Amino acid sequence: MANTGKAGDKRIGAEALLRFLLPSIAGLLIFLVPLPLDDGLTVLFSLYSDWVNLHLGFVLVEAMVGIAIIGALLAVFHTIVKPQWRDTRPMLYAVAAAEPAWLALRIIGAVIALMVYFEVGPEVLRLEDTGIILVEELAIAFSIVLIPACFLMPLLTEFGAMDFFGTLVAPAFRRLFRLPGRAAVDATASFISASTIGILVTGQQYKRGFYTGREAVTVATNFSVVSLPFALVIANVSGVGDYFIEWYLCSVVACIFCAAIVPRLPPVSRIADCYIDGSPSQSVDEEPGDPLLRRCLDNALSAAANAPSVGAMLRSATHMLLEQLFGLMGPLIALGTLTAVIAFHSPIAAWISMPIAWMLTLFDVTDAARIAPGFLFGFMDQYIPTIVASEISSDRMRFILAGLSLCQLIYMTETGLVVLRVG
Template identity: 35%
Template sequence: MTESCVNRKNLLKFILGSALGILMFLAPIPQGDSFTTLLDFVKSFLKDLFGASLNYILVVIIAGSAILTVYDFICKPDWIRKNHYLSKAFCSTPLYLVSKVLGAVFIVMIVFHVGPEYITSADTGATMADLCATLFCIVLGFSFFLPFLTDCGIMEFLGVLLRPVVRPLFHVPGRASIDLIASWFGASNAAVILTREQYMKGFYTKREAGYIMTNFSIVSIPFCLLIANTVGISSLFPPFYLCICVVGIVLAVIIARLPPICTLPDTYQEQTGKQINEDVPQQTSLMSYALESSCRRAESFQLKNVVSGGMEVLMGMYFDLIPIVISWGTIVLIIATYTPLFTWISYPMGMYLQLFGVEEAFAVAPATLIGFTDMFVPALLIAGTTSVKTKFIIGVLSLVQIIYMTEVGAIVIKSEIPLNLWKLFLIFMERTLIAIPLITLFANLVL
């Protein structure tokens, strides 16, 4: 018979370590009329601490990443190839090599205000630089705290308890509920990075990780309030946010059963293999098995692993992800801002909105598609709309579409999950087309 892992030492690791992770990522902290998380406070503190120098730090990181990636691609030096951290950051494919070089060019032009306005303007490059600055602070804030949330047992504990509900509804492990909570209270990109790390450690299959990234990474409550204020319906925030939650859950249930999500390989990361078991053995209570699983996980937790794991996340995010985000995000925003592409392709969406009786349907149609580029742009496009109900519908839609290339999409594509740009756009359109009648029905009932 297997010896129980439930003892005083492991219980303390589980309780204290998990408490620190929950305090950092999940515990709601009042902030004005809303609430946020300690991670958000740390992010804001770091942004204020670095101030204007943050842009120059980004120049060093992104330009340095481009130079070392080019050097590795040409020379293939052992000091990079044989180093665990450096190889993850600088060993790259030709596509990502070009992307990093382009990102370096963009960030230099943006920070030093040189080059065409369509690259450096507040609507394109400057927006992406600010996003990358935020991402820099988020990653610095959570890299060394993430193991307390993922490796001390709380995900195993909740995973076992919530599996009977989460698995049949969403086709994912119960531990995925942590990703959902982390996103709703914190930041969607933080939740996506959390999911990516869990996949790399063998706790999600490719299908599960791809599904969680594209369905559970809802933006935080404070940002929802910001959107409501931007479009001028802050007085309607309670039904506005309720609609986001209801529609978000319905979409998550439906999308799990549609391609391309249901066609993704249901296999674990090849090198790591399966590292999860939430099935409760016979003649064992749910609570006792949840406690046993959490203590078994906590038993292997060591503080030295926090440093090594944090450094791995830090190197990957700073030198591999941020350069990709700045290059791809800037290009996407240039297309959205300075070309009529979204106006042209949104005409069918105007007809679709009109089918459900949405006022000013063709005027707001571009906002239904431009959310694929960035989550804040739709709110700016509809700010001048006169119909309150239309503002409500499009505002909610922009927040349940989830797959924003500047915020989430670039991270998903850069991960090992087999979701390319086309598949992400297909999921985005599925969410959009299904959400519009649901949101319209909700708006007609409450407004």
């Protein structure tokens, strides 16, 4: 009997180890491991994005318009008819339910998408730098990111990878950023893969009780940096591609520096440090006598052993995908287009950016009035600083504006909406 038990323990240990290693390695390869190509570094996820654009590009615009319209119609139907879907059809309820402000944004986004597609309505809403870029580029990029974010990120979050690396860096992460070690996986996924992925993972971890409210806000607002592939796009469009490494390193250092400071300042520092069920934060420090790698492996194997079934993960991923896709497409198009109109085609941008223009003149910046909106309107749309940078001649200001596009983490046309939606 004793020998059988030992053999069984070894068999179970091997199974648990494979259950941890295989999904975790797959997730790392998909989202985090840089791949050298002829034209530079990328990740496997970026190759998937290129493949989708190449082979499905002929239907993507129509799909975005259709999603915006369906999202608006479902929200209108739910608001007027008030069907009892919360308990009977929870997935449909998550897609259709919308507060008045979200309902208005869904409708506006659907109308703008139709105007862009059929080339009707006010021209200012369907120019290359307003409605067209939102419907034909930003909306598509957001949707392409969302699918693997929902269905494949569990490879990193559910099978022990987050627990292994979290335990490994917990002391340093807690000391530097006031965060649990598992937030390191969120941060890495955001830095290399996509900011939306990091926010969605953070929302999931908060709802499952792994982050307190303060920790979730800290991770979402300080580590949701745009992906490495997109950083290359920003650099090339802004005209700083020739010194990409220097620019990217400066931007990353700036992000890390801010991430160490911001959690210690209001309002983030004043957010309740308790879990979603109201319980207070608990120390995650392990007993110093345990070997670090042993603690990492034990926590990883425990997480892998308790991972949800494939069916449960697929249902959860489908729920999240539909909720985010139909709930955010219209608001993304609406807010992004209206922001671009204000920034590029109205005097409002010049008026409210006058103080920034004045400050820039103190540093002998030429054409300050033209550059200033890029500093201000990046909060509404991440592309604004990049577009401004592409139109100016100063290398120094292109470098700074491109850095803002990378470091200005929360912008309302995408990450801000995702934060509001998952919060």
